[in-house]
Amino acid sequence: MSTAIEVSNLSFRYAGATQWALRNVTLSIEEGEFAVFTGATGCGKSTLFKCLIGLIPQMYPGEYLGRVVVKGLDPAQTPVSRMAQRVGMVFQNPDNQLFALTVENDVAFALENLGLERAEIERRITKAFRMMGIEDLRKRSPFELSGGQKQRVAIASILALEPEILILDEPTSSLDGATAKKLLEELGEISKREEITVLLSEHRLDLVVREATRLIVIEEGKILSDGDPREVVHHLLEDDYEKVELPKLPRLAWMMGLRRADKIPLTKEEFVETLLEVGK
Template sequence: MAAKAIEVNNLTFSYPDTDEPVLKDINFSINHGEILGIIGPTGAGKSTLAMCVNGLVPQVINGEMEGTVKVNGSEVSESSVAKMSEDVGFVFQEPENQLSQMTIEEEVAFGMGNLGVPRDDMRVRITDALEQVGLTGFEKRSPLALSGGQQQRLAIAAVLAMRPSIMIMDEPTSMLDPKGKNEVYDVLKNLKDYGMTGIIIDHEVERIAAYCDKVLVLYEGEVQMFAPSEEVFTNIKKMHELTLNAPQVTEFLSSYNQAFGKDVKLSTTLEEAVDNFESVCK
């Protein structure tokens, strides 16, 4: 096994007929089993970066690319997109764009069929994937009969069944209500427990803080911060300079310190925030 699940070195990418690169000298790496959150304003280059990791850029989406992207030790540019799909699963923002089959079990089987997975193995993988996302018993239902959160979980199951070692989710909760968001992030937690490596792009900073080991902050195509989740989100000054907000509890503690001249240690979780608050106020 390669030392790192993902290694990105000096990555710069420009779309055709553009004056400025959308990604500028990107460097970071992820260990096996880690979950990375990518945040940044709209247009920062988050989705482009994710597509560089699974090979869609520049093999399907053309442009000029410099630097290297390695997945499990192999350079992405030297593998086809089809080959990369065996290592990197990709879940998009709108699940209905990924769903095309008549039943849920057919949907989960579709990608495996393209990979040539034997039918007996398919059955085992379908059962396992649906169990991981909480859709056991839904096999014969139509994907169109599911709620938004259930459809996104089905899209995740279809990718899981292909047994990639890395899962990328590009704003998977942006179209969902709070219940649907919780459903998807519960699945993300299961993936971490299962030992998979993950990348999630989202504006839900509370959830990113709670579920991700590390956070990468992009702004105008450049990495502004890359560190453990709490280290990033407690750097309130830097977050605000980048027109971003930290989790609400972190913002509250920062505002309290400024208003009352206190020095409560900032935290991204309510439980730790209460402990920190009480230690100062005793």
């Protein structure tokens, strides 16, 4: 495996702010990972993502220390449009991302800007819409879609750019639990099948802990915990950490006294297995 993203001692303070939004963040993400970032509101998730695509420091003034390398490029020095060809980001509020008269035109716009041929644009739109299961929305206006549909359109328009890295900032914030879970499972499958590195922020850990290959907890701009989701959840349980929504099954197992780090159950099957072992 090779490294997709390398962040070294990154700190950032927005112009005029007294507090640093990121403090000495060091992090490396391998190709193909499905890395989930979590932490309380305002901890710095969106700020970190903006650093990875170069919006910070290029569009947001402030004090920037440290170094970021994404796919061999330094996002602080690379034109944002060039970064966008390698790294696709879906922002926290998809409303700001959709503006054309039809959904299809919205997606086509970015591809036309890349100078792609009509046939290639058609191929990519068809594929991205199929991946997101929204072929029937192509001719609709983005303004008449539900929150969940808009979210899928926003993701499809980024997938159509065929990024090597996909960054999704709270992609499920406007969705109910069941819809969110389905979308996240699909993203997990897409990541595996298309070999896309995915970075995603989410505070409802129950929804993502099975998909994640990596869990990173941020607190006040610092990395609090980073590693295998099972181990990180174990740390959080040990610390009785209350700033993120811990998944139910591990919490339940913990309350029942089933506390071995390697046995923290993430799925129903694992939960039952842990119970049965205790009963032996």
